[in-house]
Amino acid sequence: MEGIKHRIVKVNGINMHVAEKGQGPVVLFLHGFPELWYSWRHQIQYISSQGYHAVAPDLRGYGDTEAPSSISSYTCFDIVGDIIALIDSLGVEQVFLVAHDWGAIIGWYLCLFRPDRVKAYVCLSVPYLRRNPKVKTVDSMRAMYGDNYYVCRFQEPGEMEAQMAEVGTEYVLKNIFTNRRPGPPIFPTGKYGTGFNPDMTDSLPSWLTQEDFAYFVAKFKKTSFTGGLNYYRNFNRNWELLAPWDGVKIKVPVIYITGDLDSVYTSLGFEEYVQGGNFKKDVPNLEKVILQKGVAHFNNEEAYDEVNNYIYNFIKKF
Secondary structure: OOOOEEEEEEEOOEEEEEEEEOOOOEEEEEOOOOOOHHHHHHHHHHHHHOOOEEEEEOOOOOOOOOOOOOHHHHOHHHHHHHHHHHHHHOOOOOEEEEEEOHHHHHHHHHHHHOHHHEEEEEEEOOOOOOOOOOOOHHHHHHHHHOOOEHHHHOOOOOHHHHHHHHHOHHHHHHHHHOOOOOOOOEOOOOOOOOOOOOOOOOOOOOOOOHHHHHHHHHHHHHHOOHHHHHHHOOHHHHHHHOHHHOOOOOOOOEEEEEEOOOOOOOOOOHHHHHHOOHHHHHOOOEEEEEEEOOOOOOHHHHOHHHHHHHHHHHHOOO
16 A cells, blocks of 8 residues: 555544545545445555546545444435535545445435536446435335345344344455345345355455455454444435435436446346436436446456546546
C-alpha cells in the first residue's frame, strides 16, 4: 500500500477515515458490505498513477470511521450527507464516482439527490433500484424469496450479530468472500450457518491473500458487523424517504460492470431489468453494460486489472 495517505475528516457530525493517493481530478471510491476502503487497494494504486486523486473512505459504521449506535443514523440521507461533506472537504465541485455493492446503492442515491456533484459514475454489481411505490423494499424481497433471504434475516437488531459472533468473524468473512453461487443467498433456518456459501472451503479465493484477509478480519473484529447491517435495516425507511423522488431519472453518465456469477445481479430480477431495457429507461445516460464472464460479486478485487481499465477508459473522456 505504498504511498497511500490516511487521515480523519470531520463530516456530517462524525469522524471519517479516508485513504487517498495522487493528485488531479478526484475519483471517489465507495465500498460495500462487508468491506472497507481496502477493497479498492488495486484501484487506488492504478488510478492515482494515471493522474487522478484517488479517495476511498471507510463508510459510516465501518473500519476506522465512527459508527453511531442508532439504527436510524444509517439512512440514505445520513450517508449521502457524509459523502457530500467529504467532497466539500476535498475542495472540489465534482468527483468521478466508483462504487460497489452497498457503496453502489449509496452512489445511486448521490446521483439522485446531488447530480451536480458527480461528473460520471462507474457502478459495480448493484444496478439502480427502481422504487416500487406500492411495496416497501424488504417486503418485496420477502414476498419473492421468503423470511430466510439474507436481507430479511438481517432486519432484527442483534439477532444476526449474535449468530455471526457464534461462528466468528473470520468464518463470516471467508464464507462471504468465497461465495461464487449465482442466485439469491438463502440462509439455513434459525442460524447463520453457511450463510452465503454452503460450498465454503478452507482456502481463500485466488484474489485475496492471507495478508489482505487478515486486514479485513482485524477491522471487523474491532467494530463487529453492526454498522454494515444497519444499512440493510434502513431499506424500508429509505423507501419512505425516497417518495419525493419517485420516477425521477438518473441523468449522470454511467457505466455498469458486473460478473455473471454475482449473486446480486442474478437475483431480484436484476438481470432482466439490466438486459431488458428498463435500466436504460431509468438511467438514460447509461453508456455501457459490461458483463464479466466467470466473475463473482467482488469484481473490483477478483478482476481488478479489467475493472481498472474500464474505469480509466470511461473517466478519461470527461
